[in-house]
Amino acid sequence: xLRRPSCLSPELPLPAETTRTYRMxxxxxxxxxxxxxxxxxxxxxxxxDLLLKRGMTQIGAVHLSLEGLQHTLLATILNGTxxxxxxxxxxxxxxxxxxxxxxxxxxxxxxxAFGYATQTLLAVLVLHEAVTLKRWIxxxxxxxxxxxxxxxxxxxxxxxxxxx
Amino acid sequence: MIKVILMLAVLxxxxxxxxxxxxxxxxxxxxxxxxHPRSILRFLGRAIQxxxxxxxxxxxxxxxxxxxxxxxxxxxxxxxPASAFNYVAGALGAKYLLKEDLTLKRWLGVTLVFxxxxxxxxxx
Numbered sequence: 001x002l003r004r005p006s007c008l009s010p011e012l013p014l015p016a017e018t019t020r021t022y023r024m025x026x027x028x029x030x031x032x033x034x035x036x037x038x039x040x041x042x043x044x045x046x047x048x049d050l051l052l053k054r055g056m057t058q059i060g061a062v063h064l065s066l067e068g069l070q071h072t073l074l075a076t077i078l079n080g081t082x083x084x085x086x087x088x089x090x091x092x093x094x095x096x097x098x099x100x101x102x103x104x105x106x107x108x109x110x111x112x113a114f115g116y117a118t119q120t121l122l123a124v125l126v127l128h129e130a131v132t133l134k135r136w137i138x139x140x141x142x143x144x145x146x147x148x149x150x151x152x153x154x155x156x157x158x159x160x161x162x163x164x
Numbered sequence: 165m166i167k168v169i170l171m172l173a174v175l176x177x178x179x180x181x182x183x184x185x186x187x188x189x190x191x192x193x194x195x196x197x198x199x200h201p202r203s204i205l206r207f208l209g210r211a212i213q214x215x216x217x218x219x220x221x222x223x224x225x226x227x228x229x230x231x232x233x234x235x236x237x238x239x240x241x242x243x244x245p246a247s248a249f250n251y252v253a254g255a256l257g258a259k260y261l262l263k264e265d266l267t268l269k270r271w272l273g274v275t276l277v278f279x280x281x282x283x284x285x286x287x288x
Binding site for chain 1: 183184186187190191193194195196204207208211217250251254255257258259262263264265266267269270272273274275276277278279280281282283284286
């Protein structure tokens, strides 16, 4: 949050130009920290999902019987990879809670879809999977949509105001 | 088919409702001022005292379980693209419940994200 310079009397209104500049700086900072938090959300969610998949592969297929479910529950509690996955997914939740504490939900939610793009990139770079043209087009459209949303004002509900 | 449509409605309502309740709760909790560990702990402490956050958690859990139920009832090629409607429902919820100002640019962005997600999951 930006503060009024101490050399200015609190009774005096700030000049319009200064107020505009303050608002612009405030908006830039808000946008930067929100997009940084969304980036952390995406990283935590992707790593968490990957670890969850690895952990569940280590445990094996779940059998839908009382005995099977008991065995799976015990195996998940004793599996270190699953705990690491839970740690990253908790990190995702905390980042999400932090981001929506200062930015609009309609700003954070679509920006989080950037995860689909990073998932596709990870699939190509790490897992050496073949990705279809249709999927690349989808990723491009998501990135374009996220870019458009990213250019809008991060907070429109005026819960945090720049100094006026 | 009717039970699949009903469960899809439950999924979208719980998922969007949970996220909107979480956003509303976090807005009331107040923003995180700095990233000092003590500030983060204090922030999380305030968050867990919010009734809205506690309303959001079971709604999000219900959306997760309704997704699992749907996956056991209907093909993934139907369930996952349908769940992409969350983006549209979320934008509507943000506008009418959270009173956010959705400009044309943001609507366009949300629509493109929705279409892109549809394409990505359709090829997944």
